[in-house]
Amino acid sequence: MKTQTLNVGLIGFGMAGRTFHAPLIQAAPGLELSAVVSGDTAKVQAVYPQMTVHAKPQSLFADPNIDLVVIATPNESHFPLAKSALSAGKHVVIDKPMSVSLAEARQLKSHADNADRLLSVFHNRRWDSDFLTLKSLLERGELGRVAALESRFDRFRPHVSDRWRDHHQPGSGIWFDLGPHLLDQVRELFGMPRAILLELSTARDGAEIDDDFLAVLDYDNLRVILGASSLVAEPTPRFAVYGTQGSFVKYGLDPQEAWLKAGETPEEGWGVDDSPGRLTLDEGQGDEVSLxxxxxxxxxGDYRAYYDGIAETLLHGTPPPVTAEEALETMSLLEAGLDSYRQGRWVKLKEGNGVRRRLLHAQGGDGSA
Known part of the structure; x- marks a missing residue:
């Protein structure tokens, strides 16, 4: 079992690599960012002056001192890069989503299993302040039986960018950008749904790929609605949850992304959200309602928990913060959603159990309709 510091190689120094992965890797005990793959050495060394910069991933894979490879590149490249890294004997972390298809994702998991290497996906929004607050609330059962949950991730970005996400290529568009965040959070709360219905649209002038989505997930007597748009200027609730004993509504996004973009580094008090949610409960007696x-x-919130967990897994054998199996479930939801949109109908999930397995007992139910 390794006890020394693990050397990490990061592929990609765009928004995801520079803003999220690099500072969080550096903040994790037991991990050291040792090399970056980028076509712009000056850009990397302006932030990390002594950093080793490789022009090509192959030279990083060939370095015997690199233990963990982190892939923060356009979605279409996740599969070939992860496959090559695993073949070189490296542990691998992939920025969400795992790949652009469920078939590729399954191949990667099989490859990692055969190589006895860690394969994990950076689903960082499990450590959002608002999500952790909601998760704790549901575990306490204060809302009673939850009947509906709405989760939205809206932004106002009316101008189509030159970034790859806004152009026709595998894995581009808002469904593959923000869908994995919302799907992974709901899967964490309630498990896999019985079915999914997805509508995609191109709302902005000049848009050539989806920039707005609405998804409905069926969990027996629980309905989950997920949405994201690039044309929402007036804030909408990030979460709205309705139960037999009351409701919870939260506005505003977790602040960690904005802080990281501003160049701040994780420190004491990190992740505190200054915008609290509102909890409304029925405190009446009998049939009397008193809200x-x-x-x-x-x-x-604390995005550091992801890479702290990765270090613990590799150094001490603890379960990874995001398993390949969990990432595969999110990939199956992404792909089933696309099937639903193309076919214009509900698509059933083979893995769907219709049971809110994680929070069922906390809510006081037994899973029956």
């Missing part, structure tokens, strides 16, 4: 509302302070 009482109060602000619900948020749990502290």
């Amino acid at each position: 009482v509302s109060r602000e619900l302070p948020g749990e502290a």
Whole structure:
């Protein structure tokens, strides 16, 4: 079992690599960012002056001192890069989503299993303040039986960019950009749904790929609605949850992304959201309804937990913070959603169990309709 610091090689120094992965790797005990693959050495060394920069991934894979390879490149390249890294004997972390197809994702998991290497996906929004707050609330069962959950990730970006995400290529568009975040969070809360219905649209002038989606997930007597848009200027609730004992509504996005983009580094007090949600509960007796509302302070979010967990897994054998199996479930939801959109109908999930397995007992139910 390894006890020394693990050397990490990062492929890609665009928004994801520079903003999220590099500083979080550096902040994790037991990990050291040792090399970056980028076509712009000056850009990397302006931030990390002594950093080793490789022009091509192959030279990184050939370095025997690299233990872990992190892939933060356009989605279409995830599969070939991860496959090559695993073949070179490296552990691998992939920025979400795992790949652009479920078939490719399954191949990667099989390859990692055969090579006895770690394969994990950076589903960082499990450590959003608002999501951790909601998860804790549901575990306490204060809302009673949850009947509906709405989760939205809206932004106002009216101008189509030159970035790859806004152009026709595998894995581009808002469904593959923000869909994995929302799907992974819901899967964490309730498991796999019985079925999914997805609508995609191109809302902006000049848009050539989806920039707006609405997805509905069926969980027996729980309905989950997920949405994201690039043309929402007035804030909408990030979460709205409705149960037999009350409701919870939260506005505003977790602040960690904005802080990282501003160049801040994780430190003490990191992840505290200054925009609390509102919890409204029925405190009446018998058939009398008496609604009482109060602000619900948020749990502290912490994206550092992901790479802290990766280090613990590789150094001490603890379970990974995101398993390949969990990432495959999210990929199956992404692909089933696309099938639904193309066919214009609900698509059933073979893995769907219709049972809210994670929070069922906390809500006081037994899974029956």
